Amino acid sequence: MEILFIGGLLLVIMMLLLSGGVWIAMTLAICGWVGQAFFTNTEPGKNLFSAFWESNASWELAALPLFIWMGEILFRTKLSEEMFEGLRPWLNRIPGRLAHTTILGCGIFGSVSGSSAATCATIAKVALPELKKRGYNEDLVLGALATGGTLGILIPPSITMVVYAVAADASIIRIFLAGFIPSAVLMALFMGYIAWWSIRNPDKVPAADPPSSWAEKFRKSGNLIPCTVLIIFIVWVLVAGYATATECAAYGVAGSLAIAAWGRALTWSNFWEGLMGATRTSCMIMFILAGAAFLTKTMAFTGVPRALAEWVMAMHLSPYALIAALVGIYLVLGTALDGISMIVLTSAVVLPMIQAAGFDLIWFGIFIILLVEIAEVTPPVGFNLFVLQNMTGKDSNTVARAALPFFGCLVLCIVIITVFPQVVTILPDLVMGTDK
DSSP: OHHHHHHHHHHHHHHHHHHTTOOHHHHHHHHHHHHHHHHSSSOHHHHHHHHHHHHHSOTGGGHHHHHHHHHHHHHHTTHHHHHHHHHHHHHTTSTTGGGGHHHHHHHHHHHHHOOHHHHHHHHHHHHHHHHHHTTOOHHHHHHHHHHHGGGGGTSSSOHHHHHHHHHHTOOHHHHHHHTHHHHHHHHHHHHHHHHHHHHHOGGGSOOOOOOOOHHHHHHHGGGGHHHHHHHHHHHHHHHTTSSOHHHHHHHHHHHHHHHHHHTTOOOHHHHHHHHHHHHHHHHHHHHHHHHHHHHHHHHHHHTHHHHHHHHHHTTOOOHHHHHHHHHHHHHHHTTTSOHHHHHHHHHHHHHHHHHHTTOOHHHHHHHHHHHHHHHHTSSSSOHHHHHHHHHHOOOHHHHHHHHHHHHHHHHHHHHHHHHOTHHHHHHHHHHHOOOO
């Protein structure tokens, strides 16, 4: 119980610092320092340096600033405005109209980036100004972006999926295949909520345009060609094996620059502004990642995640009671840890419990990734909340309240795959055969 007290104390300190206006990254680092200095025998200074270096000196992380730069180019050269103009006649009669582009954009971009932060930041940079300009409700858009960004780790390829597959000694391909149907279900839930909200609040959604003829729809769809070609090109080089996800980000930047130059929308001014905007956003995200990495080291040294998992194991619960308890535990861990750390620090204890209870490890992989998605929008360390806070100037609690209904969609998706596990397992079994 002493270890759990340490975890609770660090959480209280974090809340006090955040409410006092301390920078997010500094808050995380301070909590990590306090935990190591007073509750472990380690050297906080040395671990602080190593955590900051290890979290940012990563080849995979190089994709983050590149994808954000791609979003800046699309935004500043008006390619994003053309994309919305092309989508408008097709979404005009659907409740919610262009608000659905937040989820569609996150789903498409998430299939390329594999990163929640990159997906959230890039689509927010493109969609948020356009939707605000057109009069869409800001809370609805912020909530959709915060949770839609999490699709980056559920739609393959995903770094988090790879980490889980290694920890569980499971097939990476089966995990990838298992993610497709749940991600489609989750996108449908998000878009269903947007439609329902729009029907309930017609005064907060821009009025529908006059009906367009098919000829008009296809004519305006020409605006979609540049961005569509760019997305198809990025996905093609990834699927064909010509490039890794990180290299795809570089191709995306090169492609967006080429399209902007071809359309005579690229100038030295917007090139420089886009580069500086991407630099500021990337530095902000990486600084937060570094603080979170240091706090993760503290959690590992104090043993809080393992203590929580062992506490659940000692209760000898029935299979579904075990699942319910793990949901609670991971929700608690999600307030202080990033998703990969949650998996790494608990897998040694949790995975044997899951196997003993008779659950499929592939199914549990998608289950835990959905919980990681919830952690991305759970205060006080919801990473997507921080991204949108720094991009919009809104308080993270404001963003969290906007995301609350979509949070419910995530929970509902967990319920669906728990009651109907075939949603997860059917595609891997059809493609690769039943894994017995």
